[in-house]
Amino acid sequence: MSRTFKAFSMNPKVQFPTQFPGAKDGASGHPQGPRLHPWMGPWFVPLSALWYAILATRHALYNWGLLRSERSLIPTLVVGNMELGGTGKTPHVMDLANRLEARLGEGRVGILSRGYGRRSASSFAWVADATGWTDVGDEPWMMQAHTPTIPVAVCTDRLAGLRKMRHDKPELKVVVLDDGLQHRKLRPHASVALVSRAVPRLGLGSLVPAGPWRDLPRRLFQADAIVATQRGVDLGPNEKTMGATTVVLEPLKRLHGMQDEAGPALLVTGIANPQRLVRSLGGHDVAGVAHYPDHHAFSEADVLAWRQWGETHGIRALLVCSKDAVRLKPLLDKLPGWTCWEAPMGLRWNDEARLNAWLDSWARSLP
Template sequence: MGLKSFLSFSFKILLWVLSPLSFLYQVLFWIDRRRTKPRKLTNCYVISVGNLTVGGTGKTPFVQFLIRDLKNHFPDFHFTILSRGYKARLSLQGALVESNASPMDVGDEPLLHKQTFPDVQVIIGSDRFQSYQTFNQYKSSKHVVILDDGFQHHKLYRDFEIVLLDANHLLGNGFTLPLGSLRETRQALLRAHAVVFTKWNEENAEKVDKFESNLDGDFKRIPRYHSKFTPELDAKQESADMIRSYFLVTGVGNPESVMKSAKQLLGSKVIAYKYFSDHYSFQEKDMHAIIADLPSSTALLLTEKDWVKVSILTNFLNEAKEKRISIFLIKIKLEMEELQQFNDVIVSRVSSYVKENALD
């Protein structure tokens, strides 16, 4: 038996073993959704941003794009980001996130959002309804709430549902967990008011076009948009030494996407790397071990989400400075290809909410 035949046979065995688990996952998810009655947040317009698959789809840069976009159109509105606070110590009891909070207490993404938008209210809690009731400071109805990673959070009613699909992976192999990367079946897309393809570029455009052309029935009626990611470098700690090598350190859901952005920025330069698990809580010992043998001509590359955790490691930062090791952040700028069409929909929906509630 050749290698190709062996791998095909092994996959069939794996499919046979895991298919019942995948089916059971779907059944349990369906039951949970059927028995959950969504609760409505009062005096606000709720927009959910979520994924159909596990792994990084670029939700963080999209949420920040959405906040900036809506603030431009509704400058007198308040904005809130409501998040579970994944792996945060205060997730169970809930918290109102402050800019100087500990990332271990409130989570890396919520803290990044708060530091990026100091005037935006960021609330975390595994029980998002109760956390909102407890910590919301805004009484005005001129208020938009972004439900972060909300597609599978059935406990809250949302007025507008946005689903993100990574243009590089789309629906993966088409199977739900644990056979594939889908959190729900493809049919779940029918709940979406808009689908946004993230990381769309020349390399995957043909694949996305084929995916869209194969949509049929009700799927074709879902508005679809395409967004590009443009990486930028931001120096946080620079050495006077000429940089001769780069070292990427990251703990995100899709590290290969970060590496691709780094190579796009740095051209043909060789980039060494160390990947950690998603939402990894960096410790002094982790960073000390990484720079122990690095020459002073090296630059460390981090994402913004990693930086909120690394930036509080003062001993490491001092050691890196002494060793003349530079630190750069890879920032992602999201550009919506069909921005006008997207705004025609989302701005119209929020404007309708304004009129219905006589908020002019």
């Protein structure tokens, strides 16, 4: 079925080619933060109450010392959130790791990730030794590509992973963990909590599955630093607040094809919160958007659907973010005559002086 798609604009909203198999119907450029998942709602409050009791009991057992927390021998900075995905952990991890490397020196900072979506979920692996992204996960592979002087490793067991990193690279002075605020077995040396929405007072009806919070909202303020990742999130007067960050679009990179300039393109996303990317592309001619689930494994069938849509609408360009580019690169030869552009995303801190002061103080305290 032929459909006409308007060029990208914030008003009216982007139209989404939902005829693509596996694509989702949601996502817009709405500026007020990520939407709830469609299956969430107040009818799940009884289940959320049960989850609240489980979380409260678990945290109490750790706080009372009945369950053991261990601090690794190598200093750690955990970057995480209390919500379901989409708060931008990965760009914050890379940004903070780069800032620490500038203070401590090359080869002194590492990154440890769980490696979601990889083939072997339990074993430790250095990303630089992997043969492809499926061995370590798309996000660690992307982080290693964008931070080549910072060794990136993956391991589900954070403590075991940290021990292995220290054994293999004793010169490391600090490891930044991608996610891990809920991993209470590890007691981090410092922690940064990211938040993309207003913090509820009680949180019972905000916990999954009724809402988007996967942990007790009050635990947000137990972190050493708190960062708002969406505009309009008011954290109130709090000495731990590091201000807010804005995702900014960096110059496009041509991944495939011969086209010198980015013309009308099909934007393809497979990330948890595409709204941030959509907002950043306001100056580009986006003819349509296909949003797939987070970590979606793109297939030849997906590429064929894009080609057919492109032939119908006269579009021969693809636009993807850096994480999606990792999973899409092996399929780019299936798009003859197309040009694929990568849209790298960076961070802008609205109170960089405060962040730098906090990092300077913490870096000086490291052994």
